[in-house]
Amino acid sequence: MTPASPLHIAERIVEAVLAQKLAPGDRLGEQELADNFAVSRTVVREAMVQLQARGFVQVQPRKGWFIVQPSADEARDAFAARRIIESGILQEAGKPMQTVIGNLRKHIAHEKNAIDEADAATRAFLLADFHVCLAEQMGHKLLADTLRDLTARTTLAATLYQSTHSASQSCAEHERIVQALEDGDTDAAKQLLIEHIGTVERSLAFAPDEPPEAEAANRLRNALTPVSRVG
Missing domain, CATH: 1.20.120.530 (GntR ligand-binding domain-like)
Structure with missing residues (x-):
């Protein structure tokens, strides 16, 4: 059997996105993908680079590849x-x-x-x-x-x-x-x-747009809200 190519792996992942079997933020483990497609991690990385160029995945240092969460x-x-x-x-x-x-x-x-x-x-x-x-x-x-x-x-x-x-x-x-x-x-x-x-x-529940400064200020304000204590 011909080994899966990087393009084949990339297309299978896009198909899974279309079927909503992969969701924004899902992690794509290199070893798991390599085992699933019976290829080396090098081939998987090539597929991930293709998907990154197409805007579907992003890499996080020391964490791996993840499906993007579009703004x-x-x-x-x-x-x-x-x-x-x-x-x-x-x-x-x-x-x-x-x-x-x-x-x-x-x-x-x-x-x-x-x-x-x-x-x-x-x-x-x-x-x-x-x-x-x-x-x-x-x-x-x-x-x-x-x-x-x-x-x-x-x-x-x-x-x-x-x-x-x-x-x-x-x-x-x-x-x-x-x-x-x-x-x-x-x-x-x-x-x-x-x-x-x-x-x-x-039909999408987009949050109202707000300036980055306001968003950061709100996050800080929420973070500094006193923690409820029991007793």
């Missing part, structure tokens, strides 16, 4: 980038769409099945992967790769900031997008797609 601004940037790219993809929706629509409907059927079976990991992965699938079906392989990373970043944000957007709601919104494409109404499909991404973003 509110980083999350907003990822959602904004997705809106621009995904709406642009639909610009070319005028070409024959029968095969595209058929494949997207199959994808949605898999989403519904995962929701019905309460398969949380598969459900999360498929709902995120719908957007990658849309790019692939429209013939944009390069953009599909970019969208996979952006969608994984927004998935981390949804996990970290406790999204209230339900799986069934996402699936229903996907259906409306595909129906608009099938009806030949590209403008409506684009608007529905933009609204869908915006709805997911607005």
